[in-house]
Amino acid sequence: MFRRRRSKSVASADGRRGYESVKLPAFVRSIIMAEVKKYTSIIFPIPLFKLLSIKNRGLTDQICPKTWLLPQQLKLLAKQQQESGSSSRSHEFNPIETIGDSTVWHFAKYINIPYRSQLTERIEPGQTLIIRGSTIEESKRFNINLHKDSPDFSGNDVPLHVSVRFDEGKLVFNAFTKGAWGKEERQKNPIKKGDSFDIRIRAHDSKFTISINRKEVKSFEHRIPLQSVSHLSIDGDVILNHVQWGGKYYPVPYESGIAADGLIPGKTLVIYGTPEKKAKKFNINLLKKNGDIALHFNPRFDEKSVVRNSLINGEWGNEEREGKNPFERSIGFDLEIRNEEFAFQIYVNGERFASYAHRVDPHDIAGLQIQGDIELTGIQVVPNAPTA
Numbered sequence: 338m339f340r341r342r343r344s345k346s347v348a349s350a351d352g353r354r355g356y357e358s359v360k361l362p363a364f365v366r367s368i369i370m371a372e373v374k375k376y377t378s379i380i381f382p383i384p385l386f387k388l389l390s391i392k393n394r395g396l397t398d399q400i401c402p403k404t405w406l407l408p409q410q411l412k413l414l415a416k417q418q419q420e421s422g423s424s425s426r427s428h429e430f431n432p433i434e435t436i437g438d439s440t441v442w443h444f445a446k447y448i449n450i451p452y453r454s455q456l457t458e459r460i461e462p463g464q465t466l467i468i469r470g471s472t473i474e475e476s477k478r479f480n481i482n483l484h485k486d487s488p489d490f491s492g493n494d495v496p497l498h499v500s501v502r503f504d505e506g507k508l509v510f511n512a513f514t515k516g517a518w519g520k521e522e523r524q525k526n527p528i529k530k531g532d533s534f535d536i537r538i539r540a541h542d543s544k545f546t547i548s549i550n551r552k553e554v555k556s557f558e559h560r561i562p563l564q565s566v567s568h569l570s571i572d573g574d575v576i577l578n579h580v581q582w583g584g585k586y587y588p589v590p591y592e593s594g595i596a597a598d599g600l601i602p603g604k605t606l607v608i609y610g611t612p613e614k615k616a617k618k619f620n621i622n623l624l625k626k627n628g629d630i631a632l633h634f635n636p637r638f639d640e641k642s643v644v645r646n647s648l649i650n651g652e653w654g655n656e657e658r659e660g661k662n663p664f665e666r667s668i669g670f671d672l673e674i675r676n677e678e679f680a681f682q683i684y685v686n687g688e689r690f691a692s693y694a695h696r697v698d699p700h701d702i703a704g705l706q707i708q709g710d711i712e713l714t715g716i717q718v719v720p721n722a723p724t725a
Contacts, residue, residue, distance in 0.1 A: 448580060451572035453488040456582070460566050462542045463586035465609070465714050468571065469579035471533040478502040479573030481536065485561065488568035492516060496561040497538070497545055501573075503530050510547075512560040519560060527554065537669070539584075539714065540566075551611075551669035551686070584609065584715035591707040595718060600676050600702035605722065608672045608707070609715035612638070616666050619709025623674070623681075626703045632674070632681055632693060636664045645683075647696040660691055669714070675721050676702065 460466070460483075468481060479501050485494040495513035502509060503526065510522040527549050528534045537548040540563055547555040571577060600606055600623060612619065620635040630648035637644060643664075645657040663685045664670055673684040681693040707713060 448577040450575060450577065452570060452577060452580070454569045454580075455488070456567055456569060459564055460540050460582065461585065462540055462563065463584060463714075464540050464582060465584045466538040466540075466569070466582040467579065468536045468538075468577070469534070470575050470577040472503070472528070472530055472575055474531045476530050476574035477504045479571065479575035481538070482570045483538075483566045484568040484570060485565040486567060488570040494561050494565060496559065496563070496566050497557060499536075499538070499547065501526060501528055501575075503528075503574075508549075508555070510555060510557050514561050522555075522557065524555065527552075548669060552667075583717070587707075587713035587716065589707060589709070589711060589713060591713060591716075592705065593716075594704050595702065599700075599704075600674075600718060602676050602678050602699050603721050605673050605675045605719050606705070607715070607717045607719060608674075608713070609669065610672070610707075610711050610713045611669045612636070612664055612666050613710040613712065614667050616710035619707070619711040621672070621674075622706040622708075623702050624704035624706060625697060625701045629697060631695070631697045631699070631702055634672075634674070634683070636662055638662065638664070638666060643691070645691065645693050649697060654696060657691070657693065663688070663690060677721070 466483075472479070481497075481499040481501075482488075482495050483497040485496060487493050490513070494515075498509075498511045498513065498518075500509040500511075506526050507523050508526050512519050535548075535550050537551070539546045539548070542563070543559055545555075545557045545559070546553055547557065569580075571580075595606075606623070608621065610619075616638055618635060618637045618639075620633060622630045622634075623632040625631055629650070630646075633644070633646045633648060633653075635644040635646075636642075641662050642658045643660060643662050647654045671686050675682040675684070676699055678699065680695055682689065683691045683693065705716070
């Protein structure tokens with residue numbers, strides 16, 4: 338009934354069979370579309386987790402016959418599509434605006450599975466690959482691979498293979514070099530089926546460090562030089578909604594100007610970091626051109642609080658301390674400070690933490706200071722996210 342052709346890729350490290358590609362007949366496409374439309378008002382195309390890959394000229398590619406989606410799975414995909422606003426056409430990285438240094442962050446504009454991408458630049462020590470997504474109850478495993486020369490298993494080296502295996506309850510780390518897989522390194526899988534996840538791979542001179550849900554779980558020594566990494570692939574039972582890479586090693590204390598017009602209303606400062614193991618406090622200051630501090634953001638671990646304040650004409654104002662300290666020692670965080678016309682809106686790990694009413698002109702935020710017991714992995718300035 339279906340015209341099938343075997344994928345040319347050889348078996349992956351976990352021994353699973355490659356996907357089968359078919360061209361879907363019109364009546365099958367209509368059935369699928371009707372089913373999906375029950376759960377979403379999204380205008381097609383949308384990604385359909387290993388069921389469809391929608392290309393620019395129509396509905397054709399990639400189907401895994403054993404992984405047909407149930408209605409509740411389609412509903413989950415539709416919900417995630419609405420939340421992320423992503424589309425599925427190609428794999429490409431676009432640069433994100435940064436502050437006053439040469440570091441460029443890259444993010445994937447379109448995401449589908451299997452995911453294949455050539456990195457626009459070589460990964461450098463200090464940079465971090467961030468992958469966010471979710472799984473379903475039927476998920477068995479998914480893989481993340483950093484490749485040399487091409488994003489497949491055609492014989493080229495694979496400097497890092499990360500396999501998240503729900504069927505074994507394990508994380509498996511390995512590398513493929515000189516035509517053979519090396520010795521596996523295994524440990525317990527902390528990701529639960531059906532849950533969302535945040536995986537980060539940070540490159541160093543001699544190793545990769547891998548964090549899951551912002552907690553470091555693995556240090557993997559390089560078996561192949563880091564400079565050989567040129568491609569990324571992700572496949573398996575996973576739904577992706579975010580892929581980006583960038584950053585560098587940042588000195589602390591850190592100080593920088595903010596490029597262009599500064600952190601004007603409509604822009605968001607994003608800081609990726611990890612409080613040190615014995616951290617007492619750290620602070621982030623947004624500076625005016627005259628040196629005043631428009632926002633002093635100061636998590637204090639011994640006091641279990643986060644102090645917000647402003648320094649104007651050499652004098653501190655009244656402190657604001659409402660809210661529990663959401664930061665934890667040795668656990669990574671994503672901090673977003675959104676500049677809006679009347680206040681800074683502050684988010685920690687995607688959750689709204691506080692609002693800080695402006696005490697100075699919000700159009701005059703020109704510099705950034707970061708001090709204290711913290712390791713920085715990334716800093717960027719992006720447009721404000723749309724509000725609901």
